[in-house]
Amino acid sequence: MSRPATLGDLRASGWESRxxxxxxxxxxxxxxxxxxSPVLGVLGYEDTVIPQLENALLAGHDVIFLGERxxxxxxxxxxxxxxxxxxxxIVAGSEINDDPYHPVSxxxxxxxxxxxxxxxxxxxxxxxxxxxxxxxxxTSIADLIGEVDPIKVAExxxxxxxxxIHFGLVPRTNRGIFAINELPDLAExxxxxxxxxxxxxxxxxxxxxxxxxxxVMLVASANPEDYTNxxxxxxxxxxxxxxxxxTHYPLDVETEMDVIEQEANPLGAExxxxxxxxxxxxxxxxxxxxxxxxxHVNQRSGVSVRLSIANYETLVANAMRRALRNGEHEVVxxxxxxxxxxxxxxxxxxxxxxxxxxxxxxxxxxxKASVLEVFRSRVRPERLxxxxxxxxxGRVVHTGEDVPSSEYASLVGETPGLREALGDLGVGExxxxxxxxVEFVLEGLHLAKRLNKDAVGSRATYRxxx
Numbered sequence: 001m002s003r004p005a006t007l008g009d010l011r012a013s014g015w016e017s018r019x020x021x022x023x024x025x026x027x028x029x030x031x032x033x034x035x036x037s038p039v040l041g042v043l044g045y046e047d048t049v050i051p052q053l054e055n056a057l058l059a060g061h062d063v064i065f066l067g068e069r070x071x072x073x074x075x076x077x078x079x080x081x082x083x084x085x086x087x088x089x090i091v092a093g094s095e096i097n098d099d100p101y102h103p104v105s106x107x108x109x110x111x112x113x114x115x116x117x118x119x120x121x122x123x124x125x126x127x128x129x130x131x132x133x134x135x136x137x138x139t140s141i142a143d144l145i146g147e148v149d150p151i152k153v154a155e156x157x158x159x160x161x162x163x164x165i166h167f168g169l170v171p172r173t174n175r176g177i178f179a180i181n182e183l184p185d186l187a188e189x190x191x192x193x194x195x196x197x198x199x200x201x202x203x204x205x206x207x208x209x210x211x212x213x214x215x216v217m218l219v220a221s222a223n224p225e226d227y228t229n230x231x232x233x234x235x236x237x238x239x240x241x242x243x244x245x246x247t248h249y250p251l252d253v254e255t256e257m258d259v260i261e262q263e264a265n266p267l268g269a270e271x272x273x274x275x276x277x278x279x280x281x282x283x284x285x286x287x288x289x290x291x292x293x294x295x296h297v298n299q300r301s302g303v304s305v306r307l308s309i310a311n312y313e314t315l316v317a318n319a320m321r322r323a324l325r326n327g328e329h330e331v332v333x334x335x336x337x338x339x340x341x342x343x344x345x346x347x348x349x350x351x352x353x354x355x356x357x358x359x360x361x362x363x364x365x366x367x368k369a370s371v372l373e374v375f376r377s378r379v380r381p382e383r384l385x386x387x388x389x390x391x392x393x394g395r396v397v398h399t400g401e402d403v404p405s406s407e408y409a410s411l412v413g414e415t416p417g418l419r420e421a422l423g424d425l426g427v428g429e430x431x432x433x434x435x436x437x438v439e440f441v442l443e444g445l446h447l448a449k450r451l452n453k454d455a456v457g458s459r460a461t462y463r464x465x466x
Contacts, residue, residue, distance in 0.1 A: 003087065003089070003121075003123050004089070004121055005120065005121055006117060006118055006119060006120060006121055007100050007112065007115075007116070007117050007118070007119040007121060008116075008117030008118065009121070010089055010100055010121055011117070015089065017099050017100075017101045017102065019215050020084070020129075020175050020176060020177070020215050020216065020217050021060040021217055022060070023083075023084060023085055024057055024060075024080070024083045024084065024177075024217060025057060025058055025060055027082075027083040027084070027085070028054065028057040028058060028083055029058065031083070032054055032058075037050055038050070038053060038054055038057060038079075038080070038083060039053065039075075039076045039079035039080065039082075040079050040082065041075060041079065041262070042072045042075060042076055042079070043250070043255055043258050043259050043262065044250045044251065044255040044258075044259070045072075045247070048248065049076075049245060049246075049247055049248070052243065052245045053076070053245060055243070056242060056243035056245065057083070059242060059243070060242070061241070061242025061243040062198055062217060062218040062219065062240070062241050062242050062243075063219050063220075063241065063242070063243045063244075063245060064183065064219070064220040064221070064222060064233075064238075064241045064243070064244050064245070065077070065219075065220070065221045065222070065245050065247055066221075066222050066223075066224065066244055066245065066246050066247070067221075067223070067224070067246060067247030067248065068223060068224065068247075068249070068300075068301070068302025068304070069223065069301075069302050069304045069306075070249075070302065070303075070304025070305045070306045070307070071247040071248060071249060071302075071304075071305070072247065072305075073181075073221040073247055074179075074181060074221060077132075077177075077179045077181075077219050077221060078130070078132075078179075080130075080177055080217075080219065081126050081127060081129065081130045081177060082126075084126035084129055084130075084176070084177070085126065086125065086126055087123045087124070087125060087126070088123065088124055088126070088129065088175065089121045089122070089123055090121070090122050090123075090124055090175075091103055091107075091108040091111060091112065091119060091120075091121070091122075092111075092119070092120035092121060092122045093107060093111070093120075093122075094107060094108050094122075095107070095167050095171075095172060096167055096171045096172055096174040096212070096214075097124065097129065097172075097173075097174045097175045097176065098174070099175060099215075100112070100119065100121055104174075104212050104213055104214075105212070128176075129173065129175065129176030129177065130173070130176055130177050130178075130179070131169050131170070131172060131173030131176065131177070131178045131179070132178075132179045132180075132181065133169055133178075133179070133180050133181070134181045134182060135180050135181060135182045135183055135184075135185040135186035136185055136186075137185060137186075137187055137231075139186055139187070139190055140190065141168075141190060141193045142166075142168060143168055143169060144168045144169055144170050144190065144193060144194070145168045145170055145171070145193055145203045146165050146166055146167045146168040146171060146203065147165075147166055147168070148164055148165065148166070149164055149165065149166035168203075170194075170197055170203060170214065170216060171203055171212060171214060173216055174212075174214050174215060174216060175215045175216075176216065176217070177216075177217045177218075177219060178216050178217070178218055178219070179218075179219045179220065179221075180194075180218070180219075180220045180221075181220070181221050182221065182222065182223070183220040183221065183222045183233055184222050184223070184231040184232055184233050185231055186231070187231070188231070188232075188234050191233065191234050191237050192234070192236075192237075194218070194237060194240075195236055195237060195240065197214065197216060197218060198218055198237070198240035198241070199240050201213055201214055201215070201216070202214060218241075220241070224300065249288075249292060249302070249303065249304075249305065250285075250288075250289075250305065252289075253282060253285045253286055253289055256285035256288055256289060256305070256308055257278075257281050257282060257285045259305050259308065259309070260281060260284060260285060260308050260309060260312050261281070263305075263309045264309050264312040264313055265313065266312065266313050266316035266317070267313075267317075268320075268331075269320065269324075271329055272320060272323065272324075272329055272330075272331050273329060273330050273331065274316060274319075274320070274331040274332075275330065275331070275332050275430075275432070275433065276312075276315075276316060276332070276333055277332065277333075277425065277426075277427055277433065277436055277437070277440075278426070279374055279378050279425060279437075279440055280315065280333045280334075280436065280440075281312065282374045282377075282378075283335075283338070283370050283371055283374050284308055284311045284312045284315060284341075285308055286370035286373050286374055287307075287308070287311060287341070287345070287366055287367060287370045288303055288305070288307050288308045288311075289370075290366045290369050290370050290373070291303040291307070291349055291366055294362070294365075294366060295352070296351060296352055296358075296362045296365075297349050297350065297351060297352065297362070298349075298350035298351065298352055301349070301350040303348070303349055304348060306348060307344075307345060307348040307349065310344040310345075310348065311341045311344050311345060313344075314340055314341055314343065314344040315333045315337055315338065315340065315341060316331065316333060317340075318333070318337040318340035318401075319331050319332060319333040319334065319337050322334075322337065322401045322402075323432070325402075326402070326404045326405070328404065328405055328431075328432060330405070330430055330431070330432035330433075331432070332405075332427075332430075332432035332433050332435065332436045333436060334401075334435060334436045334439045334440075335371065335436075335439040335440050335443045336399060336400055336401050336439055336458055336460070337401065338367055338371070339458065341367070342360070342363060345363055346359060346363065368447055371440075371443055371444065371447060372444065372447040372448065374444075375440065375441075375443070375444025375447065375448065376444075376448070378424060378425065379421065379424055379425070379441060379444060380424060383417075383420050383421050383423055383424065384417070384421050384441075384445065384450070385417070386416055386417025386420060387415065387416070387417030387418050387420070387421045387441070387445075388417075388445065388450055388451070388464075389416070389417065390415055390416045390417055390418075391451055391462070391463060391464040392464045393464075394464070395415060395463075395464075396461060396462070396463045397411065397415070397438075397442060397461070397462045397463075398459065398460070398461050399438070399439050399442065399459070399460050399461075399462070400457075400458045400459035400460060401458045402458065402459070403435075403459075404431075405430075405431035405432040405434070405435040406431050407435075408431065408434050408435035408438045408439075409431040409434045409435070411438060412434050412438065418438065418441070421441045422434070422437045422438070422441060425437045425440070425441075442462045445462075446462060449465070450465065451463065451464065451465060452464065452465050
């Protein structure tokens with residue numbers, strides 16, 4: 001679609017200029033009226049975070065998201081760009097997205113004054129109206145606001161010339177959304193430089209009598225200050241954010257499973273078919289839920305949703321490795337594959353100081369508690385009676401990652417009550433699916449103290465108690 005190419009054409013088209021927050025607010029109103037969320041791809045916040053965010057957008061506030069790691073803060077911030085108009089006109093050649101009707105930079109003011117209605121116009125996509133900076137201790141005012149450009153001075157301009165200024169990230173995001181991640185990491189003296197941006201809506205470059213009235217929506221993220229100990233948000237800066245929104249982890253296993261299925265990216269391989277039973281996905285989700293409730297895990301650090309995603313991918317990878325070694329084409333994770341999750345779990349949770357040196361024991365308890373919880377919710381006790389009697393009559397079963405799926409399939413037909421015990425798990429009749437279900441039921445019976453288990457490495461033997 002052709003767009004106006006000059007200032008005169010833009011006026012004739014009827015285009016109207018509006019502040020970025022009014023633009024975001026209007027588009028948010030349209031989303032809310034249509035029953036859609038203002039941010040996409042975020043699960044579990046429908047009744048908690050999203051209503052607060054909608055309030056902030058409708059109120060025209062700058063927003064700070066406060067929460068532990070892995071709570072989709074950055075994703076929500078980046079999703080806000082969808083609330084900007086798709087295309088926006090600027091004065092051609094402007095470094096700070098000058099409004100053709102109200103130019104603020106020296107370049108744009110001079111160009112409009114000289115060319116009038118013949119001033120050339122450029123159109124920029126909303127993706128270019130988003131700026132982002134990860135706050136680090138070495139971030140400077142020059143990075144955010146601007147500084148004298150020595151190259152422009154060397155070209156012959158005077159220091160008093162406004163054209164010698166190299167604009168920082170904030171001015172370059174004029175008429176857009178600027179995000180600062182991990183705000184407490186920003187040195188306090190640098191945070192002071194943002195005070196004018198949030199209240200007076202301008203920036204001042206040192207050494208110049210210059211005031212650039214900016215139109216910026218500022219969004220920030222931060223971890224709880226009582227945990228980071230790396231810095232703090234100065235009180236005047238916190239006071240200037242209109243809304244502070246507290247994020248959280250998934251409140252239930254079902255939401256955690258939805259996040260896993262949306263975000264996990266297990267890699268397949270040619271000739272292999274990957275199928276993950278619901279109960280195995282639920283175990284992975286339950287591990288994270290158990291870790292967030294464990295007194296042995298540092299809850300101030302948090303247990304990120306990334307733990308669930310990485311564990312799921314590791315689980316599938318280990319099942320694939322096992323299938324390749326056994327010459328099988330169907331990849332279905334089993335309980336014996338859960339031992340591989342130590343590698344993807346250990347780096348993502350912090351054990352309390354008093355439990356230093358006992359990380360392995362803590363992780364093992366969490367894993368066992370998760371399997372037992374899922375077993376109790378998935379398998380009805382009345383389906384297990386005949387199977388337990390079979391073990392009482394002397395039945396012994398060997399399991400492990402080196403046991404092929406065909407042996408488990410044979411076991412189902414040979415062991416009284418085993419097929420009935422698998423009835424609620426919905427794994428079908430494929431050997432790999434049956435193998436996964438058999439290990440799950442046997443491990444559940446062991447954790448429920450109805451079977452004994454002797455484990456050596458990846459192999460295990462289940463027999464009657466007594």
